Amino acid sequence: EAAVTQSPRSKVAVTGGKVTLSCHQTNNHDYMYWYRQDTGHGLRLIHYSYVADSTEKGDIPDGYKASRPSQENFSLILELASLSQTAVYFCASSGGQSQNTLYFGAGTRLSVL
Amino acid sequence: AQKVTQTQTSISVMEKTTVTMDCVYETQDSSYFLFWYKQTASGEIVFLIRQDSYKKENATVGHYSLNFQKPKSSIGLIITATQIEDSAVYFCAMDDTNAYKVIFGKGTHLHVLP
Numbered sequence: 001e002a003a004v005t006q007s008p009r010s011k012v013a014v015t016g017g018k019v020t021l022s023c024h025q026t027n028n029h030d031y032m033y034w035y036r037q038d039t040g041h042g043l044r045l046i047h048y049s050y051v052a053d054s055t056e057k058g059d060i061p062d063g064y065k066a067s068r069p070s071q072e073n074f075s076l077i078l079e080l081a082s083l084s085q086t087a088v089y090f091c092a093s094s095g096g097q098s099q100n101t102l103y104f105g106a107g108t109r110l111s112v113l
Numbered sequence: 114a115q116k117v118t119q120t121q122t123s124i125s126v127m128e129k130t131t132v133t134m135d136c137v138y139e140t141q142d143s144s145y146f147l148f149w150y151k152q153t154a155s156g157e158i159v160f161l162i163r164q165d166s167y168k169k170e171n172a173t174v175g176h177y178s179l180n181f182q183k184p185k186s187s188i189g190l191i192i193t194a195t196q197i198e199d200s201a202v203y204f205c206a207m208d209d210t211n212a213y214k215v216i217f218g219k220g221t222h223l224h225v226l227p
């Protein structure tokens with residue numbers, strides 16, 4: 001069974017503070033993704049990675065950084081959290097190319113106050 | 114740029130009936146993959162079914178099937194004999210093979226009524 005684990009599951013942050021969301025997968029997948037979910041917007045891609053030590057910008061990367069120190073781990077970093085970044089964040093992994101079914105983590109609910 | 118559009122925001126159906134959820138996509142690729150995912154009330158997102166663009170046969174998994182109309186850039190999800198537990202948000206998605214990323218539509222909220 002595919003396993004993608006996100007931590008923390010929920011977090012309250014202050015405006016201007018730094019937030020790090022972590023994701024760990026045991027699927028031996030090369031591809032990892034960070035999505036943001038807001039009501040009415042579906043899932044929007046923030047950053048993704050298809051190899052360790054390299055990340056790519058998705059469709060809404062502004063205000064976010066990503067880090068992929070190993071195949072298993074992928075972090076999303078908010079250097080200066082803002083109210084508009086309140087959302088649910090999902091991490092996912094896939095084998096990529098023709099094995100590109102996504103396996104999602106349980107999500108992290110982030111509230112920026 | 115690739116795009117996935119789901120125009121139905123919410124659908125309500127009676128239990129044990131058949132429902133179709135629409136999805137249209139835009140792509141310049143000659144080969145691509147299309148997916149449907151389900152998000153339950155708990156927030157969990159799971160893969161349901163997939164269509165490879167080069168396959169003419171519509172994919173079927175359990176009581177889920179697809180209506181793939183390539184000339185219309187359309188990939189509808191059909192759920193037969195709906196059950197209460199099918200109530201969820203359904204997302205259509207496409208693999209952007211050139212950029213190694215997967216993009217999603219905004220989702221359709223399905224309500225199955227007893």
